[in-house]
Amino acid sequence: MLNQEKFKLLERKKEVAKQGGGKKRIEKQHKKGKLTARERVKLLLDKGSFQELGMFVEHRSQDFGLDKQKILGDGVVTGYGYIKGRLIYVFSQDFTVFGGSLAEAHAEKIVKIMELAMKNGAPVIGLNDSGGARIQEGVVSLGGYADIFYRNTLASGVIPQISAIMGPCAGGAVYSPAITDFNIMVKGSSYMFVTGPNVVKTVTNEEVTAEELGGADTHTSKSGVAHFSVANDIEAIAGIKKLLDYIPQNCEEESPVVPYSEKNELVPELNNIIPENSTQPYDIKEVINKVIDCDTFYEVHKDFAENIVVGFAFLGGKSIGIVANQPAFLAGVLDINSSKKAARFVRFCDAFNIPLLVFEDVPGFLPGTDQEWNAIITNGAKLLYAFSEATVPRITVITRKAYGGAYDVMNSKHIGADLNFAWPSAEIAVMGAKGASEIIFRKEIASSKNPKEKHLEKETEYNLIFANPYIASARGYIDEIIKPELTRKRLIRGFKMLENKVDKLPRKKHGNIPL
Numbered sequence: 001m002l003n004q005e006k007f008k009l010l011e012r013k014k015e016v017a018k019q020g021g022g023k024k025r026i027e028k029q030h031k032k033g034k035l036t037a038r039e040r041v042k043l044l045l046d047k048g049s050f051q052e053l054g055m056f057v058e059h060r061s062q063d064f065g066l067d068k069q070k071i072l073g074d075g076v077v078t079g080y081g082y083i084k085g086r087l088i089y090v091f092s093q094d095f096t097v098f099g100g101s102l103a104e105a106h107a108e109k110i111v112k113i114m115e116l117a118m119k120n121g122a123p124v125i126g127l128n129d130s131g132g133a134r135i136q137e138g139v140v141s142l143g144g145y146a147d148i149f150y151r152n153t154l155a156s157g158v159i160p161q162i163s164a165i166m167g168p169c170a171g172g173a174v175y176s177p178a179i180t181d182f183n184i185m186v187k188g189s190s191y192m193f194v195t196g197p198n199v200v201k202t203v204t205n206e207e208v209t210a211e212e213l214g215g216a217d218t219h220t221s222k223s224g225v226a227h228f229s230v231a232n233d234i235e236a237i238a239g240i241k242k243l244l245d246y247i248p249q250n251c252e253e254e255s256p257v258v259p260y261s262e263k264n265e266l267v268p269e270l271n272n273i274i275p276e277n278s279t280q281p282y283d284i285k286e287v288i289n290k291v292i293d294c295d296t297f298y299e300v301h302k303d304f305a306e307n308i309v310v311g312f313a314f315l316g317g318k319s320i321g322i323v324a325n326q327p328a329f330l331a332g333v334l335d336i337n338s339s340k341k342a343a344r345f346v347r348f349c350d351a352f353n354i355p356l357l358v359f360e361d362v363p364g365f366l367p368g369t370d371q372e373w374n375a376i377i378t379n380g381a382k383l384l385y386a387f388s389e390a391t392v393p394r395i396t397v398i399t400r401k402a403y404g405g406a407y408d409v410m411n412s413k414h415i416g417a418d419l420n421f422a423w424p425s426a427e428i429a430v431m432g433a434k435g436a437s438e439i440i441f442r443k444e445i446a447s448s449k450n451p452k453e454k455h456l457e458k459e460t461e462y463n464l465i466f467a468n469p470y471i472a473s474a475r476g477y478i479d480e481i482i483k484p485e486l487t488r489k490r491l492i493r494g495f496k497m498l499e500n501k502v503d504k505l506p507r508k509k510h511g512n513i514p515l
């Protein structure tokens with residue numbers, strides 16, 4: 001065939017491929033409430049900015065009749081484009097072609113854009129919608145997955161990686177999103193599990209639906225595998241774009257900034273948030289929203305381990321990461337899930353030069369056999385390690401309780417925080433007054449005529465001496481005790497002062513975080 005004719009044939013095949021696996025299959029996709037791979041890419045990127053790569057790629061398989069079924073692109077659309085003018089690499093699996101299943105050529109296309117993204121320092125966004133390893137290609141498919149997992153790992157901490165799960169994601173396929181920084185799942189149409197309901201039934205006799213086992217709600221509230229659950233594909237794409245507003249292109253760039261000039265930054269409403277009674281809850285998100293630039297809080301992992309709140313915000317025009325104990329949920333106690341959630345967030349922020357702000361109101365670690373047997377020791381240490389290792393600017397505000405090991409863990413000065421403020425309501429001590437007085441005044445209480453009254457008296461005495469921020473500030477562990485209304489002003493100035501911070505970890509191959 002002449003070159004010209006070959007070219008014309010390819011152009012015709014290209015048009016067919018652009019329609020995915022055909023009109024009927026696209027209709028099926030739409031009926032499930034899903035967009036097609038190309039519709040998703042179009043919605044994600046700035047108008048007309050998508051440059052496709054690898055459109056002519058075909059699989060090379062000869063088995064099970066695959067030699068007669070070749071669709072250009074091999075079930076994944078890959079390339080680059082721009083979001084709000086920023087370079088982005090994207091792959092979007094096409095469920096209408098071989099069920100979006102991943103095989104040799106499909107994987108090679110994904111690897112190609114991942115490598116380009118790393119060399120050019122830009123985020124990779126993966127839109128996942130796939131039946132898993134292409135069964136007809138056998139081990140070659142498995143190899144393709146591993147090639148991707150390897151690149152995910154090498155890219156981790158170099159460029160942001162964001163996964164949207166917009167259809168099936170089962171078996172080993174789950175491990176690529178698991179390594180990426182953020183997972184967004186679409187309710188009702190996506191699921192993730194290592195083994196599906198049928199295998200579960202055979203092995204454990206449990207009856208469970210795909211949605212219950214690995215749907216968006218399950219992974220955002222129970223397992224914590226996913227960070228965001230959204231109603232549909234359109235919201236998923238919007239979520240990705242919003243997330244990108246807060247994060248830089250790569251680990252060499254600073255966190256994003258928007259124009260800001262200092263005004264009167266006093267927030268008097270903050271003076272009335274802490275309840276009179278220190279055992280009463282309040283919502284830390286109210287504090288966060290009053291301190292940051294108006295309406296900029298983007299909460300991550302909202303429905304998982306609600307006793308800690310993490311998310312991005314702008315403060316004085318600069319993107320920061322926030323970690324805050326939540327007294328309105330389990331009294332803000334630290335437990336296994338909250339430690340893991342916060343540790344991963346801290347590491348993301350540190351990897352991408354996003355300064356960290358911590359609000360602390362924590363009564364300690366959650367006691368109990370469940371926590372101890374499931375390794376609160378190792379898991380709590382993750383958060384301690386993550387903060388200790390973080391070299392970005394770090395500021396803590398103790399709003400109320402800072403007790404026990406949790407005082408150390410929550411970005412204390414001792415583990416490298418740069419500035420620590422306390423509100424006058426802060427209680428910084430080894431443990432709460434009730435427990436402490438029971439231990440240290442046990443004999444005195446037991447020998448008194450009225451032990452109950454004595455205990456109360458000793459509790460008050462302990463509170464007066466220890467449950468305040470003054471001892472810590474006299475030691476320099478707290479830089480300043482501030483009226484709550486001053487918090488925003490102090491933080492803006494503090495982060496400005498720290499903007500050129502240079503801090504390095506000791507030379508090493510890598511640390512050994514307690515996993």
Ligand code: HXC
Pocket residue numbers: 097098099100101130131132133134135136142145146168170171172173
């Ligand atoms: C080849 C596949 C495929 C696969 C789907 N298809 N999955 N082809 N390999 N893994 C094809 C179907 O044959 C069908 O082709 C088309 O895609 C659409 O699939 P349907 O079954 O019609 O769609 P639906 O009813 O929506 O069901 C979707 C599904 C189901 C639940 C994902 O297709 C399914 O169970 N697929 C197999 C899932 C699986 O076991 N994958 C391997 C997991 S193990 P036609 O031409 O008929 O329309 C794994 C290991 C990875 O992934 C390990 C990495 C380390």
